[in-house]
Amino acid sequence: MRIRALWALCATAALCGCQTGNQADYVQIGYGPSFDVAHAQCEMQKGSVDQGYIAIGSPGLVAGAGIGNALGNAIAEDQYMKNCLIINGWKRAPHGQGAAATAAVAAGASPTPYGIARAPGSWINTALLDWSDANKKCAAGDKAACATRAKLGARLKAAGVIPSSV
Structure with a gap:
């Protein structure tokens, strides 16, 4: 029983370590609201992609179906957040480059002519x-x-x- 609990803990830790969610992981790619506004809008709507489930059988089967559904919903929500933020002008930065881009903008150095x-x-x-x-x-x-x-x-x-000209 201890080995199963250890495997479950390791799997949970591995999945939690993959989470991204702070602004340092994103760079602005277009026009749109600030990151905080875009993230809040997407966060409010991400639950709309969740799927329900029905499982009948042994307790292990029902628990497995629940865990599988939760993982599937987490993946769908992550994909929704990614696409929603892209629509709002924000994109995940390549690994390790988000903080550098944020620091450059904060320091006043504009990476492109118009800051985006x-x-x-x-x-x-x-x-x-x-x-x-x-x-x-x-003129x-x-x-x-x-x-x-x-x-x-x-x-x-x-x-x-x-x-x-306007």
């Missing part, structure tokens, strides 16, 4: 922001910015987006 890492494929958003920046500098008389604005404008028009 762009999601893959969002070159149009980045180009629009860069075009807007170049447009302001061009102030910066000739290099005017050339950048023209180049970005041509790329955006080719993609079907017509930039205009």
Whole structure:
């Protein structure tokens, strides 16, 4: 009996050691609310993915079904949190890089031009922001910015987006 209890304790410790949940594990990848707001919204909704279960049989079978259901629900909730936070502009950082990115932003060093890492494929958003920046500098008389604005404008028009200053 002691060996089973030891195995159960080891399995619980291993599963608990895999939990992630603090902001140091996430980096901002797009526009959206702050991490605390996004995390709270996702946390409130993650229970919606839980599944119930029915088990009839010996106590061991019922207990095993309950544990299996709990593990399945935990996995589904973790996946939901991951996807929900991505939708809100946050992504889990590669192991060991979350704290460095958070520290760099806290120190004032912006890892990208606008303080956030762009999601893959969002070159149009980045180009629009860069075009807007170049447009302001061009209006102030910066000739290099005017050339950048023209180049970005041509790329955006080719993609079907017509930039205009607001």
